[in-house]
Amino acid sequence: MARLTLNLLRRANAINPQLVPLLKATRSLQLAIAELRWIKQELPRSQWTDAIRKRAQLVPLQYILGSQPFGSLDILCSPGVLIPRWETEEWCMKLVDVLRSAAVSDISVLDACTGSGCIPLLLKKELPALQVLAVDLSDKALHLALENMRRANVTIDVQKVDVLNYNAVPEQRFTLVTSNPPYIPASDFDKPLLLNGVDASVRLHEPRMALVGHLEFYRALARDIVPACHSEGVVLELGYEDQYLETIANLPLNWSHGRYFDLAGNLRCAIAWKNGSSMECLGRLVNENQSHP
Structure with missing residues (x-):
């Protein structure tokens, strides 16, 4: 800084x-x-x-202004709910392009740790035929996601669910699981930015619940939720290589996978799909073999 x-x-x-x-x-x-x-x-x-x-x-500007652009949407932002980032917007827009070009029908999406609802709402706005369920454990997040749903003029299902308890996930089939779960280890969250930690504005004003977490979320999503929902593809935002490795280690054996790097050249998502399924199109998101800045 x-x-x-x-x-x-x-x-x-x-x-x-x-x-x-x-x-x-x-x-x-x-x-x-x-x-x-x-x-x-x-x-x-x-x-x-x-x-x-x-x-x-150091109050985040998005909380002061009350919203943050996210693709074609203007997402309401309020204290207690994670602010959407450009990194999430970037991969979400690319996912929209992949799903649209693949022309796959009857896709259902489960978005875990939905926060403001930015991911599922953008998917639904751009691909109206999708069936979408957004889940979170935070009451503040669920309330804001519903507000953003009305603002976006789309309809998705929003429910309170703890993704670390897969028995609480509705017994439905979801073709695709997306998530931007808490992925900052507590040890890094408490460090200053110059020591690979977190910006002071984030530490002071954004919800720790939405930020601090590690391997447990990726393990639960890949090992428990994917099989329980008979899913064929996952796109999970992350920030560390070991979170990617934890994801692929817990996926079913007949799955392929790859890394997605953002425009800044940082590892940003674990992408995985069931071989022979309609979600093989997710392989187009993998860019780990390309050069990065």
């Missing part, structure tokens, strides 16, 4: 004094200018001062 120098603060003040407190959060003059523009574009003038004050206290 860039250091705040007197010269940088003077430059910001010369442009607009309102940029100075924003620098505490952005550490970048360019980002501070962009955030000030968004605040003024999306909030009434009467809220600008309070918004800048909150941002200086």
